[in-house]
Amino acid sequence: MDMIKGGVTAAKGFEAASTAAGIKYTDRTDMALVYSQVPCEAAGTFTKNVVKAAPVKWDQKIVKSGCKVQAVIVNSGIANACTGAEGYGYCEDTAKAAAEALGISEDGVAIGSTGVIGRQIPIDKLTAGIKVLAEMKDHSLSNGTEAAKAIMTTDTAEKEMAVEIEVGGKKVTVGGMAKGSGMIHPDMCTMLSFITTDAAITKEALQKALSEDVDDTYNMISVDGDTSTNDTVLLLANGLAENPQIQYGSDDYKIFAEALHTVNEYLAKKIAGDGEGATALFEVKAVGCESTEQAKLLAKAVVCSNLTKTAIAGHDANWGRILCAMGYSGAQFDPEKVDLYFESKAGKIQIIENGTALDYSEAEATKILSEPEVTATADVKMGSCAATAWGCDLTHGYIEINADYRS
Structure with a gap:
């Protein structure tokens, strides 16, 4: 696997504006x-918040229906959440305007x-924007x-990533972009993320790859404990790499799943x-656990602790404070180990x-904790399982x- 420049336009056939x-x-x-030159297989995972934004409901319907997706329209500033029938109607208007501007199906x-x-x-500003986007789209990395x-x-900064792998003798690319800074808490998924790939892959394999991976990635992050109304991850595959079609459970599937996980x-x-408002990425590793579930409970509790x-x-x-958070996590362990x-x-x-303090240097600890990326590792000495959470x-x-x- 090779890391490459770019994001949503790194894979063949994808354009952006x-x-x-x-x-x-x-x-x-x-x-x-985000636009594909050909229709894509689509997979998605969405917020578990009972209060779901209109775009979430719209995308859930499309993914469940099996429709091929060819474009994604995204806006920032207004969430279109808690907007009733009028808000959902604006999703229909958006899809219609995009279909007309791009010459594709509304269901796509x-x-x-x-x-x-x-x-x-x-909606007038949104539909006017769609016309501009359709005219400006191209496959350049800068547009992505x-x-x-x-x-x-x-x-405070854009978030994008892309990797290349080889599947059946063909170069396959997986790239993506995401946003998220507040209202972030692990419960699939606490942000927006759009992943594109030129892999030829079945819809079943695509959905399973995404669904199986979010528990170890997006669901292991937290900023403030609030699970958003708009959390969405969409994964689009247009097949233009022309690799042998990836089937769930195959060796090629494992290669693809690893690339997706990396992104x-x-x-x-x-x-x-x-x-x-953050100044540091805080990573928490729970190791020596008897199960992955136990490890995740411990790591999440610490990374979510405001204290x-x-x-x-x-x-x-x-x-x-760390030992305290571990203690109320719901996981059983011996604090004296x-x-x-x-x-x-x-x-x-x-x-x-x-479970008790060593005679460590407070000055050295402060120096270590003053870096922009800090890791805390807790070893409970019960087994060989581990999990990592980020906050x-x-x-x-x-x-x-x-x-x-x-305001």
């Missing part, structure tokens, strides 16, 4: 198009929205990057590290052994961003 439609923002692009248009909940989409920028809300994990970590997150913000090795380590580019230090520190910046988000 962005534009400033003025949906909410007046100083930046706020609409993006997926939709993504992100932003303020409860406001209606200014600009599309990734256009779907941002409070994100998803990268994007998930970028979202976690770009949490609103631990504020300690990371203060570069404070307050290990008691736990070893805990902190690690970053500045070094590695063991903080506790068998960020919690700073005053989070409050400042969210206190006036609507």
